[in-house]
Structure formats: C-alpha cells, structure tokens
Amino acid sequence: MSDIASLQTGARLRQGSNIGQPMTRRDGVLKVTGRATYAADNNPEGLLHAVVAAATIARGRVSRLDVAAAKAHPGVVAVITPENRPQLAADPDDKPNPLAFRLDLLQSDAVRYAGQPVAVVIATSLEAASEGAALLAPQYEVEAPRVDLGGESFEAKIVGPGFPGRAESGDFDAEYAACDQTLEATYETPAQYHNAMEPHAIVARWDGDRIEIDTPTQAPAIALGTVARFFGIAPENILIRSPFLGGGFGSKGMLAGPQVLGVMAAKMVGAPVKLVLSRPQMYGPVGHRAQTRQTLRLGMAADGRMTAIAHHTLAATSRFDDFVEPASNASHALYAAKAIRATHDATRIDVGTPRFMRAPGEAPGSAALECAIDEAAFAAGIDPLDFRLRNYAEVEPMHGKPFSSKALRECYLQGAERFGWAGRPLEPQKLRDEKGRLVGRGVGTAQFPAIMFEGKARAVIRADGGGLAETSAEDMGQGAWTALHQIAADSLGLAIDAVEFRAGSSDLPDAGIAGGSGHTATAGTALYRAGEDAIARLTALAVGDRRSPLFGAGNVGVVARDGRLSRQDDESRGESYAAILARAGLSEIEGSGRGVADPATEEAYAKYAHGAVFAEVAVDPDLCQIRVTRLTGAFAAGRIINPRLVESQYYGGMVWGLSFALHEEAVHDRRSGRIMNANLAEYHVPVNADVPSLEAILVEEDDPHVNPLGVKGVGEIGITGTVGAIANAVFHATGIRVRRFPILPADLLREMARG
Amino acid sequence: MNLSLTVNGEPRQIVLDDPRVTLLDLLRERMHLTGSKKGCDRGQCGACTVLVDGRRVNSCLTLAVSLDGASVTTIEGLADGDRLHPVQQAFIDHDGFQCGFCTPGQIMSAVGLILEGEAGDDPERVREAMSGNICRCGAYKGITEAVIDAAAKIASDKQRDAA
Numbered sequence: 001m002s003d004i005a006s007l008q009t010g011a012r013l014r015q016g017s018n019i020g021q022p023m024t025r026r027d028g029v030l031k032v033t034g035r036a037t038y039a040a041d042n043n044p045e046g047l048l049h050a051v052v053a054a055a056t057i058a059r060g061r062v063s064r065l066d067v068a069a070a071k072a073h074p075g076v077v078a079v080i081t082p083e084n085r086p087q088l089a090a091d092p093d094d095k096p097n098p099l100a101f102r103l104d105l106l107q108s109d110a111v112r113y114a115g116q117p118v119a120v121v122i123a124t125s126l127e128a129a130s131e132g133a134a135l136l137a138p139q140y141e142v143e144a145p146r147v148d149l150g151g152e153s154f155e156a157k158i159v160g161p162g163f164p165g166r167a168e169s170g171d172f173d174a175e176y177a178a179c180d181q182t183l184e185a186t187y188e189t190p191a192q193y194h195n196a197m198e199p200h201a202i203v204a205r206w207d208g209d210r211i212e213i214d215t216p217t218q219a220p221a222i223a224l225g226t227v228a229r230f231f232g233i234a235p236e237n238i239l240i241r242s243p244f245l246g247g248g249f250g251s252k253g254m255l256a257g258p259q260v261l262g263v264m265a266a267k268m269v270g271a272p273v274k275l276v277l278s279r280p281q282m283y284g285p286v287g288h289r290a291q292t293r294q295t296l297r298l299g300m301a302a303d304g305r306m307t308a309i310a311h312h313t314l315a316a317t318s319r320f321d322d323f324v325e326p327a328s329n330a331s332h333a334l335y336a337a338k339a340i341r342a343t344h345d346a347t348r349i350d351v352g353t354p355r356f357m358r359a360p361g362e363a364p365g366s367a368a369l370e371c372a373i374d375e376a377a378f379a380a381g382i383d384p385l386d387f388r389l390r391n392y393a394e395v396e397p398m399h400g401k402p403f404s405s406k407a408l409r410e411c412y413l414q415g416a417e418r419f420g421w422a423g424r425p426l427e428p429q430k431l432r433d434e435k436g437r438l439v440g441r442g443v444g445t446a447q448f449p450a451i452m453f454e455g456k457a458r459a460v461i462r463a464d465g466g467g468l469a470e471t472s473a474e475d476m477g478q479g480a481w482t483a484l485h486q487i488a489a490d491s492l493g494l495a496i497d498a499v500e501f502r503a504g505s506s507d508l509p510d511a512g513i514a515g516g517s518g519h520t521a522t523a524g525t526a527l528y529r530a531g532e533d534a535i536a537r538l539t540a541l542a543v544g545d546r547r548s549p550l551f552g553a554g555n556v557g558v559v560a561r562d563g564r565l566s567r568q569d570d571e572s573r574g575e576s577y578a579a580i581l582a583r584a585g586l587s588e589i590e591g592s593g594r595g596v597a598d599p600a601t602e603e604a605y606a607k608y609a610h611g612a613v614f615a616e617v618a619v620d621p622d623l624c625q626i627r628v629t630r631l632t633g634a635f636a637a638g639r640i641i642n643p644r645l646v647e648s649q650y651y652g653g654m655v656w657g658l659s660f661a662l663h664e665e666a667v668h669d670r671r672s673g674r675i676m677n678a679n680l681a682e683y684h685v686p687v688n689a690d691v692p693s694l695e696a697i698l699v700e701e702d703d704p705h706v707n708p709l710g711v712k713g714v715g716e717i718g719i720t721g722t723v724g725a726i727a728n729a730v731f732h733a734t735g736i737r738v739r740r741f742p743i744l745p746a747d748l749l750r751e752m753a754r755g
Numbered sequence: 756m757n758l759s760l761t762v763n764g765e766p767r768q769i770v771l772d773d774p775r776v777t778l779l780d781l782l783r784e785r786m787h788l789t790g791s792k793k794g795c796d797r798g799q800c801g802a803c804t805v806l807v808d809g810r811r812v813n814s815c816l817t818l819a820v821s822l823d824g825a826s827v828t829t830i831e832g833l834a835d836g837d838r839l840h841p842v843q844q845a846f847i848d849h850d851g852f853q854c855g856f857c858t859p860g861q862i863m864s865a866v867g868l869i870l871e872g873e874a875g876d877d878p879e880r881v882r883e884a885m886s887g888n889i890c891r892c893g894a895y896k897g898i899t900e901a902v903i904d905a906a907a908k909i910a911s912d913k914q915r916d917a918a
Contacts, residue, residue: 024847031855032843032862034790034830041789049784126784127775197794197802197856197891246792246856247891279795477853477892648850648894655893680799680889687886691895 018486018496019709022644026482026501027244027475036244039214040201040276047203048077050265050275051129052258053119053136054284055111058145058350058673062109062118062138069135070121075128078269079136080120080261082106086268089232092257093320096229098162099222101353102321103257104285105230105264111140112320113352114674115284117258122265122273145350145673149293153314156344160326160361167332169398170339175308179299183376187296187368188740189327190665191316191675192289193282194357195685198246200286201276202262210237213263216245218253220472221510226255227263243504245476245514250356252476253515256286283666283678287355290316290325292364296372299337304380306391310341311369317346318353325354330365330720333606334447335373336393350673356515358656359716362448363723367660367741370444370724375737383426384728385416385443385612396606404601405703407636408445408610414697415634416443419614428735437618439629440733446611446635446721448517450712452597455512455522459492459530459591461538465563465578467492467499469530473511473523474504477652478715479645480519486641487524487709491531493560512595517609517713520641522595525707529593535560537589542580549573597707605705609712611635613654613721617729624734624748627692628658628726634697635717639710643698646714650696653718659686660719661726662742684742758823762786763832771819778822779803779814782829790830790859794889801888804860804867805829811867813887830859833866841908842866845901853892861888865902874906 030036067079085106092105104116123129156165202215217223228235262275292315299308311331315324328342377387424441431439457471469488475481485501511523542550557568566574616630663684667676677683703710731737736751756771782788794802798816805814806828833840842865852858868874881902
C-alpha cells in the first residue's frame with residue numbers, strides 16, 4: 001500500500017498508493033446524509049438561545065435600549081448590554097499581537113460600524129430571543145459616517161498579516177522615465193463579504209471554570225488562546241470542537257466578536273447557550289475584503305519587454321484597527337522587470353475591520369495587475385499571452401532568487417492548447433456567436449505564495465497493526481479530512497482504511513491555521529513526520545531484536561509497506577507491525593511530528609504556485625448582459641495529494657474569480673453608512689446558472705525544495721488570474737475597458753451609449 | 756396548537772407553543788433534525804430545502820402551523836438504511852460539494868427536481884433549475900453532473916423495475 005523506505009538516515013516517502021489517488025471524500029457520507037455536525041447543530045440539554053442586536057447606524061453612540069420591553073417578552077431570560085456586561089479578563093481594544101483583532105464585546109455604548117453588536121438577548125426559544133432583540137429598538141446619537149475612499153489617507157507601513165507596506169527593487173523612476181512606452185491605469189475593487197454558507201455560530205457550555213465550545217474556526221489553537229485571554233481561564237480548561245466548517249474563506253480564521261459574546265452569554269446565565277448570527281449580521285463583525293483603488297504604471301521597451309512596474313494600492317481599513325489589504329504585493333514576483341515598486345496607503349472608514357478573505361491581497365492585486373498587463377499588451381500591439389511569455393520571470397524578479405519550481409510556461413501552453421487560444425484576433429469586437437452576441441477571449445496569470453505555518457501531529461501504530469493519526473485540522477470543504485488522511489496512511493505504510501484519522505478538536509495536536517493555502521503543507525508535513533517517527537521507533541524495536549527476521553537490518557535499511565517492515569535488500573524477509581509489537585509486549589507505539597518551513601530553504605528559494613486562466617465571454621450587444629461561456633485554468637502547484645479534490649479547489653477558486661469579476665459588491669449608503677444589500681439576494685454571488693463549463697488542468701510539477709511532501713497550496717490560486725482573464729475577455733468582446741469591479745451591464749451600456 | 760405531520764415517513768403529533776416557529780426551526784431546534792441548514796432564513800440561499808408533499812420548499816419560509824397533515828421529507832429520510840439515495844451517491848461520486856453546508860438543501864432540491872420530471876440531461880436546464888440553491892464553495896460543476904447522473908440512474912432503475 002505504501003512505500004516508505006526507512007533508512008537509518010530517516011525515512012523517504014515515495015509516491016505511495018494513497019497519495020495521488022483521486023479518492024472520494026472521507027466525510028462524504030456524513031455530508032450527504034446530514035450527519036456532519038456543524039456548530040449550530042448541537043443542542044445540549046437545557047439549551048438557551050442568544051440573539052445579537054446589531055447597530056443600524058455606522059457611527060455614534062447608543063442612547064437608549066428598551067431593555068424592559070425585551071425582558072417583558074415571554075421566554076426572555078436575560079439581556080446583556082454595556083451596562084450589565086460581565087467583566088472580562090482582557091480589554092477587547094487591546095492588541096497583544098498583530099493578528100489579535102480588536103473586538104466589539106459590548107465594552108461601551110459607542111458604535112463604530114453598522115452591524116456592530118449592541119446587545120445580546122437570551123431566551124428559552126429562538127423565537128423569543130429574536131423578538132426580544134427586536135424589542136430593544138435602539139435609539140442613537142448619530143455622527144456622519146464615511147464609507148468611501150475619499151478621506152484622508154496615510155502610508156501603510158505594515159500590510160496584511162505583517163508584511164512591509166513598501167517593497168522596491170531597481171530604480172523605478174529612472175526606468176519608467178527612460179522606457180519607450182508607458183501604461184498607467186487605475187482600478188477599483190469593492191468591499192466584499194465572505195458569506196460562507198454557514199453563519200458564524202457558537203454553542204458554549206460552562207462547568208465551573210471549564211468550558212466546552214462548538215464553533216467553526218480555521219485555527220483552534222488561536223481560538224483557544226482568545227477564550228483563555230478574555231475569560232481568564234487556563235487553556236487546558238477549554239475544549240473547542242470544530243470538525244466541520246460550513247465554509248470559512250478567512251472569516252473564521254480568528255474568533256469574531258459574536259463568538260466571544262456567546263461564551264459570555266453562557267457564563268452570565270449559567271446554562272448552555274447557542275448564538276447564531278443572522279445573514280445580515282455577517283456584514284459587519286466577522287471581517288470582509290476591503291475596498292481598494294489601485295494604480296499600475298508599466299514601462300516597456302519597443303519589443304514589449306517591461307522594464308518598470310509600479311503598483312500602488314489605497315485600501316480602506318476601520319477606524320479602530322489595522323488590516324490593510326496587501327494588494328500591491330501581487331506584483332512582487334510575477335513579471336520580470338529591472339525595477340519593481342509596490343506601495344500601500346490606507347484610509348480609515350466607518351466599517352467593521354477588514355480581515356483576510358480568500359486570497360487576501362492576491363485577489364484584488366491580481367485583478368488590477370492582470371488587466372494592466374492586458375492593456376499594456378494591447379497598447380504594444382502584442383498578443384496578451386505572447387506578452388506574458390516575453391515578460392516571464394525566470395527568477396524571482398525583486399531579489400533574483402531561484403524559484404523552488406515554476407511550471408508556469410507549461411501552464412500557459414497547456415491551457416492555451418485546451419482552450420483554443422491560437423487564432424484569437426488581436427483587435428476587440430471581431431467575434432460573434434450564433435446568437436449574435438459579442439464574444440471575447442482573455443487570459444490572466446495566476447500566482448500564489450506557497451507558505452507554511454507551524455503544525456503538529458501524532459501517529460500511532462496499534463497492536464493489531466492498524467494506525468491512528470491525530471491533528472486538530474478541521475474540514476472546511478478543502479478536503480483536509482481526506483487529503484491529510486491519505487498522507488497519514490502513506491507515512492505509516494498502511495492502507496487508508498487501516499488508519500483511523502482523528503481531527504477537528506482542540507485537544508488534539510495543533511494543526512496550525514487552515515488558511516493561506518498552507519494547511520496541507522503544514523499539517524500534512526506534521527503527519528508525515530509523525531508517521532515517519534512511529535515507523536522509525538518500530539524499526540528500532542525490530543532491528544535490535546534477535547528474534548526478529550529484521551535483526552541487524554539497520555545497515556541495509558527497511559521498508560514499511562502494507563503493515564509490514566521488510567529488509568530493503570530482500571523484501572521477502574520481514575514481519576508485520578503487529579508481530580513486532582506483540583513480541584515487544586507493547587500495545588502501541590507512538591510517533592510525533594512537526595510541520596514548519598525550513599529556514600534555509602525559505603532563504604534560498606522563492607516559492608509560488610502558478611497558473612494560467614483563459615476565459616471566454618459572450619455579451620448581448622443590446623442589453624450588455626455578460627455571460628462567461630468557458631473558463632479553462634491550468635495550474636502547477638507541486639505534488640497533488642488528491643486530484644479530485646484539487647480540481648474542486650481550482651473550480652471553487654475560479655468561481656470566486658468569476659464572482660469578483662462580475663457579481664460581488666457590498667453597496668454602502670453613503671449617508672447612513674449601512675450596507676444596502678446585506679443579504680444573499682442582493683449581494684450577488686454566482687448561482688449554478690452563472691457558472692459555465694469549467695476546466696482545470698493539473699500541470700505536473702516536481703518541487704524538491706518547498707517541503708518534504710513537495711506540495712504547494714491550491715485553495716486560493718484559482719481566484720488569481722481568473723478575474724483578469726474575464727475582465728480582459730469583456731474588453732476583447734466589446735472594446736470597452738471597465739476599470740471598476742464588478743463589471744456590470746450598466747457600465748457597458750453607458751459606454752456604448754457614448755458610442 | 757397541535758398538528759399532525761409525517762416526517763420522513765413517521766407520523767408525528769407536534770404540540771407548538773409558539774405560532775412563529777418555521778418548519779426549519781421546528782426541524783432543527785425542536786425535533787433535532789439538524790441536517791437541514793439555515794444559511795439566510797429568508798428563502799434566498801436554499802440550504803433549508805426539504806420536500807413537503809413531494810415538492811421542494813424553503814423550510815425557512817414555511818410556518819410550521821400551516822402544515823397540518825403534510826408529509827415532510829428531509830435529508831435524514833433519504834437513504835434507505837446504509838444504502839444511499841442515488842442523488843446522495845452521485846454527489847459523492849462527482850464531488851458535488853466541498854464544505855457540505857448547502858449540500859442537504861442541494862440534494863433535496865435535486866430530488867425534487869427529478870420528481871418534477873424537469874431535470875432531463877441538458878446541463879443548461881439543470882443549472883437553471885438548481886439555481887435556487889447557492890453553493891459558496893463553487894461546487895456547481897459537480898452538482899450539475901451529479902443531478903444528470905442521478906436522474907439517469909433513477910430513470911433506468913424505474914425502467915428495470917417496470918420490466
């Protein structure tokens with residue numbers, strides 16, 4: 001089944017029979033039968049329901065809450081407001097580290113964004129709690145909010161999770177001044193909200209100073225630290241179960257305020273409490289992708305080779321915390337140029353703090369960059385794919401580091417071949433379909449950094465020869481419970497069904513963060529090391545035991561496969577795991593492992609996944625309705641653990657790209673500061689009919705450096721490239737360049753009316 | 756308020772102390788049938804889709820008290836013991852889901868669509884008819900393939916049974 005050569009120098013993992021297989025999801029039956037348990041599905045005995053009352057103004061203070069009316073409603077047990085809120089052990093406005101977002105935990109009557117929780121009502125039924133929250137009928141002292149990018153801005157020194165806001169190589173000003181041709185364009189991207197299908201939810205149960213929590217989190221260990229900090233209890237007194245997330249997309253990375261309010265409510269009433277946000281309440285306290293305005297300046301030689309790239313971003317952040325969308329960083333490592341400058345400014349507005357949202361920085365940054373590249377190619381009279389190949393970065397352009405691997409050229413070629421790119425007319429407005437619609441074809445390059453967090457895992461070989469692998473990883477749709485299980489099985493030299501996989505709970509070894517497209521690399525490496533460690537310990541038992549057929553085989557090495565250890569030089573000589581443990585009188589043998597990036601490799605190589613996305617659109621010439629008719633993405637992301645799930649990740653990313661290009665936008669009322677479309681009918685996300693035929697090509701890429709498994713991330717890269725490809729196809733169809741996302745029929749109609 | 760409901764084939768007498776209870780909240784919070792999900796509570800996302808008398812409805816928009824005498828099928832009532840319904844199996848085979856949260860609604864919607872006899876094998880029509888169910892993970896390709904595959908399987912099973 002598996003193929004591990006366990007040498008004295010350490011085990012070596014080759015393509016086993018679990019890794020690389022297109023297995024169906026291990027949690028598939030649970031998910032199609034309704035038995036997969038999400039946080040809000042827990043109904044412990046004596047449960048009370050908590051409902052948040054949220055601010056309907058964006059700036060000011062709450063002057064009155066009708067607590068008496070709420071309390072008088074039958075079934076209402078308690079109302080929490082800033083007046084009676086229990087003391088917390090930490091100040092929600094403290095920021096002990098850059099990733100500890102300031103939370104709204106009823107610490108004052110101030111309102112700093114629409115949708116901010118202003119009270120919590122707890123009742124014996126959901127209906128009573130909802131009615132009680134409505135009866136609070138808050139009154140406000142209102143201040144004029146600002147929710148656009150027009151206010152004062154400042155240079156953002158730190159962007160994203162702690163990157164420098166400014167990066168520069170070469171002399172941009174000199175190169176830009178000296179080049180043959182320049183392109184300058186400004187693009188706008190709107191505020192976007194994650195809108196995972198599962199609203200944030202928590203079920204909290206206190207027992208003295210111990211607490212059990214069911215809540216969705218992409219990082220159980222960090223969530224545990226947050227609860228410990230606010231409630232002044234020891235981490236070992238906290239258990240967080242988070243087996244399944246109904247989508248996270250970054251919004252469930254760090255606990256959001258309402259989740260902490262659920263813990264507070266349970267403490268206050270001394271009973272288990274369930275708190276679930278409504279859909280409109282998902283547009284405020286749980287993060288979003290900030291609106292940006294990005295300016296690209298590209299300088300090129302007459303042959304279309306770029307010499308200078310400047311990418312400047314102005315991003316919105318909240319009044320009270322800092323998270324700056326690192327959009328300009330998308331230009332760091334994609335195209336070769338002598339001079340590259342990436343800079344960021346930020347402006348404070350009256351919204352909830354923006355946070356990570358699937359491909360934070362990369363998504364809006366790639367959207368702007370890929371459109372600008374298309375505009376530059378068009379200005380230079382060069383096919384946009386050819387233009388990208390001419391500007392191919394053979395090494396990471398800012399520092400000259402080699403890429404750990406980079407099969408982007410193959411992505412371009414294979415994608416173009418499958419899509420049928422050849423023969424595309426350079427000029428726009430040349431193609432029509434049989435219905436008379438304007439047809440356009442566009443391309444975009446995809447790139448996403450291959451990162452690792454730190455994760456741990458434990459692996460056990462049991463007396464019966466079977467295995468157990470444990471890490472706290474949750475499945476949020478990326479397929480962790482399947483891909484990680486495959487890795488664990490190979491690392492133990494066992495069939496997948498012979499290995500029990502336990503995950504999704506904070507009392508298991510910390511799997512790190514399911515984010516940044518780094519989870520498989522991180523938790524996978526930890527599991528791989530843990531299995532390797534268990535096999536090494538088992539090997540030591542066997543080769544040191546005179547009664548074992550493997551006695552003395554330490555020098556030649558042993559192979560672990562199918563639950564047996566065999567001599568590497570003669571695989572007929574060996575014995576089963578069970579036999580080794582039985583003779584040693586052990587009920588099991590345990591290994592542990594850690595997954596973390598190797599600092600030397602980090603220093604030596606630039607690590608990115610790459611891809612090329614091709615889009616075809618059809619635009620109704622009268623109504624300007626835009627339909628994406630085809631999307632083909634070719635991606636190279638190192639070793640593929642499970643091609644079926646990886647394809648699905650690419651499809652999902654491409655659908656997000658389509659959504660970014662044509663659908664998503666939170667529309668603010670500039671007077672009230674409220675979002676006018678805070679629901680799933682008016683905040684547009686693609687439905688099935690919006691999604692055309694999708695193709696994903698898994699381009700082979702062998703990366704010996706990135707991590708022991710050779711895997712890069714696949715969860716976010718699909719968005720990058722896709723947005724630009726679609727926008728560029730719209731230009732190719734219509735000859736109209738829309739520089740504001742999403743591209744709407746009205747934008748095209750307006751331009752067409754101008755003629 | 757008393758009502759008689761048949762839920763997944765079992766007759767149930769429900770005593771309701773509150774007329775505001777939706778079918779979705781009745782199922783989830785009072786009967787602990789938590790397979791049906793609440794994604795929006797406004798009939799916008801379809802995660803709560805169940806069958807009422809064989810027709811797909813948004814259970815979040817349906818007041819429980821209005822259903823006296825009705826027969827309700829939820830995701831929990833679809834499989835025959837350990838044997839999955841063809842739509843459930845097809846969703847697994849075609850990877851028609853990722854996070855799984857919208858999946859019970861998608862599957863009930865697909866079962867309803869096939870019962871309506873409107874599914875056919877035209878992907879365009881299936882996409883349109885499944886567009887009341889949002890999947891934020893973007894698993895639509897697999898969903899469409901699964902519906903077409905399951906519809907064909909159900910049709911051929913029927914033909915075999917009739918022969």
